[in-house]
Amino acid sequence: MRFHRLRGQTTVEFAFAGIWLVLLMMAVLSFGLVTFQKSSFDYQVSHMADELPDGWESMDAKRVVKSCVAKASGLSEDDIEVNSAEIHLEDASSTDLGNSTAVQLGSELKTTAASYLDITADITVHLGRGIGLAGKNGIAYRRSVKQSFTVERRWEVA
Incomplete structure (x- = not known):
């Protein structure tokens, strides 16, 4: 019995199977990158910027949120x-904050004043822009954001 060797058969079979293998690897890499971007964005936004943008008093709420989220996440405000x-x-106007400091100074806390700014928003970002399988505009990711800032704190000790 004589075996006939078919030249190039293995190469052709690998070319057909290789396309699917490369597509599967690209899909896994794209999914991993988008998942990384999502978790990184969640972490960064949960630890949002420690300071408000300059002139926040004259900005509308959406502009303040956009500026804070962009500063925290490193994304462009356009995204x-x-x-x-x-x-x-x-x-x-009447908080007990600062009582321990007044006691340490050997004095009595006369008045306190504090102002807090609470921001809540629903935002959408597009993750994976420019990645082939995520599409031209990326994958829209919606998230609710809530952050509190201490705007001012004053103590008067007598």
Whole structure:
């Protein structure tokens, strides 16, 4: 019995199977990159910027949120869509904050004043832009954001 060797058969079979293998690897890499971007964005936004943008008092709520999220995440403001935003400024004129400092100074805390800014918003970012399998605009990711900032704190010790 004589075996006939078919030249190039292995190469052709690998070419057909190799295309699917490369596509599978690209899909896994794209999914991994988008998942990394999502978790990185979640972490960065949960530890949002420690300071408010300059002139925040004269900005509308969406602009303040967009600026804070862009600063925290490192994304461009063009990549962030703010669907809804709400800012609430709260004045707490009688708080016990600073009592321990007054006691250490051997004095009595006379008055305290504090102002807190609460920001809540629903935002959308596009992850994976420019990655082949994520599409031209990327994958839209929606998230609710909530952050509190201490705007002002004053103590008067007597």
